[in-house]
Amino acid sequence: MAEGISASVGRTGYNQPADVKVVQGLLKRKGFDCGQVDGMCGRRTVQAIISFQSSFLRAPDGRVDPGGQTLSRLAEAASTPRAPAPGPSTPPPTVDTGSLTRLVDAPVRSAINGGLTAVSNSVMTQLLGEPRDSYSADCQPLTNARLRRNVTSASVGPFRVTGLAPAVRSLGEVMAEIQRMRPEVYRTMGTAGMLCCRYVRGSTKSISNHSWGTAIDLTLNGVLDRRGDGKVQYGLTLIAPIFNRFGWYWGATFPTEDGMHFEASRDLVTQWAGQLA
Numbered sequence: 001m002a003e004g005i006s007a008s009v010g011r012t013g014y015n016q017p018a019d020v021k022v023v024q025g026l027l028k029r030k031g032f033d034c035g036q037v038d039g040m041c042g043r044r045t046v047q048a049i050i051s052f053q054s055s056f057l058r059a060p061d062g063r064v065d066p067g068g069q070t071l072s073r074l075a076e077a078a079s080t081p082r083a084p085a086p087g088p089s090t091p092p093p094t095v096d097t098g099s100l101t102r103l104v105d106a107p108v109r110s111a112i113n114g115g116l117t118a119v120s121n122s123v124m125t126q127l128l129g130e131p132r133d134s135y136s137a138d139c140q141p142l143t144n145a146r147l148r149r150n151v152t153s154a155s156v157g158p159f160r161v162t163g164l165a166p167a168v169r170s171l172g173e174v175m176a177e178i179q180r181m182r183p184e185v186y187r188t189m190g191t192a193g194m195l196c197c198r199y200v201r202g203s204t205k206s207i208s209n210h211s212w213g214t215a216i217d218l219t220l221n222g223v224l225d226r227r228g229d230g231k232v233q234y235g236l237t238l239i240a241p242i243f244n245r246f247g248w249y250w251g252a253t254f255p256t257e258d259g260m261h262f263e264a265s266r267d268l269v270t271q272w273a274g275q276l277a
Contacts, residue, residue, distance in 0.1 A: 005071065010049045011062035011114070015041040023064050026074040027052060044245060047114040051241075054111050062114055100188055100235030101223045107232075109253045112240055116249045119266040121207050124214075127273040128164075131197050131211040139196040142213070150276045151195065151213055158186060163194040163213030166272040167264055171216060174246045178239050185220070185235045192217035192224055192260065201227065202256070214272075215263035225260040232259030 007014035009023040017039030024037040027048045034048035046062045053060035053070055064070045132143040142148055153162040157175035161168055171194075179186040195213035200206040209215040217224070220235045232252050236259050240250045247268040251261030264272070 005064065005066050007066065009041060009045075009064045011046050013041065013063050013065075020045065023049070023071075023074070026071075030074060043115040047241065047244060050111050050114050054108075059108065060110050062110070100185060100220050100238075101233050103229075103231035104234050104237065105232075106230050106252045106257050106259060107237065107240075113244060113249050113253055113265075116244060116247065116265040117267070118249050118254075119209070119264070119269050123266060124207075124209065124212055124269065127269055128212050128276070131207070135197060135199050135207055135211070137199055137201070139193075139198050142195065142197055142211075146276065147212065158189040159191045161191060161194040161216065163216070164272065166275055167194075167214045167268075170246060170248070170264070170268065174243055174248065177242050177246070181242060182238050185239050188221045188235065190219040190222060192219055209263045214269060215261060217260045218262065219260070227258045227260070228256045230257055232257070236260070 005019035005022050007016055007019055009015055009019050020041045021037050021039045024034050024039075024045060027034045027045070028037065030052060032048040032052050033044065035042065035044040049064060049070070050060045050062045052074065053062070056069070056073060064074070129144050129146055131147060132140060134140075142151065147164070150165050151162065152165040152168050153160065154168050154172070156168065156172040157179060161171065163171070175186070175189075178189070194210065194216045196208065196210040198208050198211065200208045210217075218236070219225075220233050223233070225231075225233045225236060236250075236252070240252070240262075243250060243262050247265050248262045249265045251258030251263065254261075
């Protein structure tokens with residue numbers, strides 16, 4: 001039948017092109033943005049599978065198996081006419097800005113950051129170098145000469161930032177997409193900072209990725225999401241998938257939940273390391 005697949009699709013799947021196209025088509029008919037129906041199982045396809053599974057699985061795994069529950073539900077859902085899904089030229093319905101800072105439970109880890117990996121201090125240092133010789137709980141200047149040459153300040157739309165140049169450029173692209181897809185969130189956005197050489201809050205060993213200028217803390221309506229309470233601002237859940245699509249990792253999945261925090265994933269940092277002057 002049209003909805004059949006011969007092998008698994010998604011995270012850790014066989015991802016045969018013909019099967020991937022079937023799953024992508026079903027996801028699109030259901031209203032989930034997985035990109036183009038091209039037979040390539042990338043990050044957007046996996047994230048769309050996870051988003052779909054979140055409505056009926058306690059621990060979405062991002063995988064569709066032949067004869068499995070996810071495929072069955074996709075086929076059932078796809079057989080029922082639905083309203084058109086928001087696409088590249090169709091922003092989703094807007095949300096009352098007054099509700100954007102209300103707190104909701106942090107998403108389960110498997111439901112976000114699909115395919116992305118947070119980057120460790122050791123890898124950051126290996127790829128970009130040590131920002132400075134010593135750190136404290138307070139922001140201190142960047143002293144690494146190579147990194148300083150590659151730091152820039154620029155407007156990214158709703159606010160101005162200072163950070164590693166490729167991170168600032170990427171953040172500008174993310175903000176432009178948020179403005180297009182989530183204008184009601186975009187209008188409320190501010191920042192609590194990007195480049196800041198310091199330890200992770202509460203630690204005397206782990207260096208914050210802000211120290212390299214590859215992380216950003218966000219505010220909505222001037223309100224900073226509280227770290228470590230297991231809750232996140234609703235507006236952040238609306239823009240996190242956009243950050244993920246551009247390769248930014250959301251701190252809501254950190255061992256100590258940090259919903260206001262977005263940072264470049266390991267793949268992005270690896271890519272940028274070769275671009276520095």
